[in-house]
Amino acid sequence: MKLPRLIGVVHLPPLPGSPGAFQQQPAEALQNAGLRAVREAQLFAKAGYDGIILENFGDTPFYKTQVPPETIASMAIIAAAVRETVEVQIGINVLRNDARSALAIAAVTGCDFIRVNVLSGVAATDQGWIEGDAAFLARERDRIHSSVAILADVHVKHAVTFSSLDLGIALEEVGARSLADGVIITGRTTGRLVDRAALEVASRTARHLKIPLYLGSGVTRESIQELRPYVEGVIVGSDLRTGGVAGADLDLKRTRDFIRAFDAASKKPVKKGKKRR
Numbered sequence: 001m002k003l004p005r006l007i008g009v010v011h012l013p014p015l016p017g018s019p020g021a022f023q024q025q026p027a028e029a030l031q032n033a034g035l036r037a038v039r040e041a042q043l044f045a046k047a048g049y050d051g052i053i054l055e056n057f058g059d060t061p062f063y064k065t066q067v068p069p070e071t072i073a074s075m076a077i078i079a080a081a082v083r084e085t086v087e088v089q090i091g092i093n094v095l096r097n098d099a100r101s102a103l104a105i106a107a108v109t110g111c112d113f114i115r116v117n118v119l120s121g122v123a124a125t126d127q128g129w130i131e132g133d134a135a136f137l138a139r140e141r142d143r144i145h146s147s148v149a150i151l152a153d154v155h156v157k158h159a160v161t162f163s164s165l166d167l168g169i170a171l172e173e174v175g176a177r178s179l180a181d182g183v184i185i186t187g188r189t190t191g192r193l194v195d196r197a198a199l200e201v202a203s204r205t206a207r208h209l210k211i212p213l214y215l216g217s218g219v220t221r222e223s224i225q226e227l228r229p230y231v232e233g234v235i236v237g238s239d240l241r242t243g244g245v246a247g248a249d250l251d252l253k254r255t256r257d258f259i260r261a262f263d264a265a266s267k268k269p270v271k272k273g274k275k276r277r
Helices: 026-047 069-085 099-109 134-143 167-177 196-209 224-230 252-267
Strands: 006-011 051-055 089-093 113-116 122-125 128-131 149-154 159-161 182-185 213-215 233-236
Touching: 006 026, 006 252, 026 051, 026 069, 026 252, 051 069, 051 113, 069 089, 069 099, 089 099, 099 113, 099 134, 134 149, 149 167, 167 182, 167 196, 182 196, 196 213, 196 224, 213 224, 224 233, 224 252
Parallel strands: 006 051, 006 233, 051 089, 089 113, 113 149, 149 182, 182 213, 213 233
Antiparallel strands: 122 128, 122 159
């Protein structure tokens, strides 16, 4: 399956069971989140994005590795509704790191890919210690006969890795040893851009491994021009929203301006030494 180049993030509001939805009935919270997801998915598709990803962004504080049943049910219902609405590729990210649930949701609703924050190694995160379990996820995907692609972070944001401190080696372990279909590099937190030296290392390593590299945080309409040659694709959320704030309402003008900048950057000749495969 050919992965999307430009993925817009749908920051779902608080889902049933989360602290932010405490004052709403479960069905009301689900309806509010579902209507927002469908509306934003339609805006992304109309603007020309070839992928979107649904995240339970409003469910802070996040569980480490296993979300409750009501979260899984809510995201599956929302994903199915979005799938019926748009024809772009759809991804699922169950925060913080419930890869098994993300895979199940994506598989049964006909979505195309998932994002896994910690697929390989061990990371100290704001939710505590998280261990990757690529062996289980790969076998689980085979068990349910799914073709859902796995995009996985390397040196993920809001975390410090305690495995491979060398970024190039960490990317090798995620892409080659853990069998990710694509690798994501981010800055230190949501909305922060990755260090340029780290991006160059990741780009060289990904090209060598022949695996798609995505920029997963901090990219803006202004910075995409010089960053585009380093990556196969971009996952963008914060810059598209009112005031550039993650979780805020989607700004239609920012959304359209970003894809124009992305398309222009994609047509720009790549500098010597930065040639994409």
